[in-house]
Amino acid sequence: MALPGLTQRALKRITPQEIVDILPQENVNLATYIFDVLPTDIQQPTVSRVNINDQSLILDYHLRGKSRLAKLNALTISYLRRDTSYTNKARHLFHRIWREQGHLLVNELTTRWLISTLQTFLDHGENEAQRVIGASGYFYANLMKIYEGERSIEGRNQDTTYEDVSPQTPNKFPGLDRYNVGGTDLLLNTNALALDLAMRDDVAGLVLFELLLRVKATPNVFTRMDKTRKEKGISVPSFADTWSFFEPL
Template sequence: MTQQTYPGGSEALIALWQQRRGALGMAAGETLPLEADLAALARQPLPTELPPLPQKGSAYAKKRRQLLAELAGQSELALLNALCIAHLRRRRFPPEAPLLFHRIWEEQGDSLRGTLSTRWLISSIITFADHGRTEPQRRLGTSMNVLFSLMKLYEYERLHSRFEPDRAFGLAPRAKGPLPMGMPGFSLMSGELDVNLLAPIWAEALEVPVAGPLACQLLERLNGDSGTLFRRLATMRDKLRARRAAEEGE
């Protein structure tokens, strides 16, 4: 039998995934403030000192304290957004979690897009995949989830090449061998796989309310980042075009 990357196939893989999606338990009196004044929370900075954690604190209390440390210097609104996301990644969550998440992005999206780190913008957009109000929001969230998750996997693996992220590979003859699963090759000069991947996502983002502006901001950041696969391919393409132009001019 052919060796599997994930022994047990779909059944084992899904079971592992579900293990990590247990509910974020809350103690009596712990709630998400559905009717909170979000504009006021956007102006209120997080405390500089972490509160003590009770010995028998709930999973929610522990997560909240962890997020307080991670989001130091941000606002109470950023914390509330992160807590909603933490709940919505689980199989079960408080009924107010999706309602509050949508209130946050419908009413304070401009504020958060201007202050959140890329990490939290990505976490926010992929939450729309399962919890968007509309099918276009859910579809856009899913596309962005696949895009950034695969980028993160690929870019992490590439670090083991010891090449810096903004250093493109050379144009010397590449390793021989087929692409996995019998996929056809890619032409650096005339191939448009990168365009065919990004353009439809960006075109949809321009049309989708609430989630769309968030996705557009992330795509703009991707476009401006010198350390991505897309920039490295563009650099290699430019070098190859310059080389061929020089050869034709000789």
């Protein structure tokens, strides 16, 4: 078996668990949740995530000042990360939230919860398009998180552009090609494909679309590449228009 250790981890990703049902009824009026806000002065509880009641308290803390709809979204996700007797109910509520109130909720959520929502569409999408959107958005965001985290460990600011514009070290991963600043369409094509996928389902696509908007608006590998091109006046034949979001700075 290839990757035996990782295989064991993968097989235990969603484990059976006996928990109580603290979810609202499946036909709950979700419109009342969007304007009902959690208190801002909630203290961090000293409990673990194993018990769903304790998990609910942890969510209250992390989502303090947010709407109870944001909390309910997180709670349904918490249920769906477990294999329980209430999976179908949690799935039903999760999809109702995004069908009925997603346009109001998406801007409220932090990027962390956008990623968790995308992962839930990956695992529990109602159709192939939703599952593909969830998968692509989950990996897109988390690989960015991994790379930006490594950059921080190395002491580099997210908004600092590049001094050099070509690879400075040997490639030790055969086939994983290097590129020069302004001399590739890799970043543009990655974003274009992500947007293409997002447009295949209005419900799940809304979440990936919001993620792409945040990528466009914040310091990260995509915007750093474009800023470096602009600062250094780089224009490579055949790649002159390959800005990360097909819009020159």
